[in-house]
Amino acid sequence: MTVIVNPEGAISPEALPAGTTRATLRRNFWRGVWRVLRRKPSRMAGVVIVVLFALMGVAGPLLYPAQLPRDDNALYAPPSLAHPFGTDFEGTDVLALVVTGARYVLLTGLATAVITVALGTLIGLVAGFHRGRWDMLLMRLTDMNLAIPGLPLLLVLSTVWKFESPLEMGLVLGVLGWGGIARAVRSQTLSLRERGFIEAARGLGLPTRHIIGRELLPSMAPYIAMNMLIAVTGAVYAQVGLFFLGVLPFESNNWGVMLNLAVFNGGALTTPAALPYLLAPLIAILLLTLGIVLIVDAMDEIFNPRLREE
Structure with missing residues (x-):
């Protein structure tokens, strides 16, 4: 039996025996994922960290009241069992601020990543596959996107837009940030469109939608998935x-607001008592990135067979 292997090293489902179902392929894939994760404890630690932050964003705010309690007698209280990261300049528990502020940060990151990757992938695939006028038009649009000064634009928008919702912030950051991924996906598409399996699909008269959605896109799925995670950070x-920096109004609690208040209102750079208030969101950002x-x-x-250990 001849087995067809796609460019990423995965066996094509059409080339497998009839008894092999897609469910079997999925089970084999997840078994391979589990083996790769177990191979290095650091990878399992990464999964645990991201899952904990996801739970923090989903369920964390439900553990605290909408208005966090303040204690005027415990301003800048040191870390303790009651307050693991101490309190801020208003006597509010710093850990509660980190937990309740995670939802805005994580939802913004997720929305930004989805919009960035979706727009960049779509434009890059269409430009690289069709080339010609489509390529020229979409790449000029991409160049315009890359040339937009993000900070000045956000300064202007912040005068009329309060960014109360993380989805609003994610929309703006996503629309501003898809240019780099579009160029990278276009380069990948230009390389893949000359491969034999794409030529065979075109020779069979398959529609463009099928070739892009069923042939090109799965081949670039690993690259797109990794770019989506990187876009979150x-x-x-x-x-x-x-x-x-104070560019955006403080309409919602999040880690950036905490850093601003810790430095400019709480004097965390000069007052040792306020240092935990500054370190808590920094540690959260560091752990999420890690x-x-x-x-x-x-x-x-x-997704890269060449890196798999035997």
């Missing part, structure tokens, strides 16, 4: 940085 840095980086390392091996 980029969105977290962007929004936290904007709130820290978890995503460790998962990306695992994904690189999962």
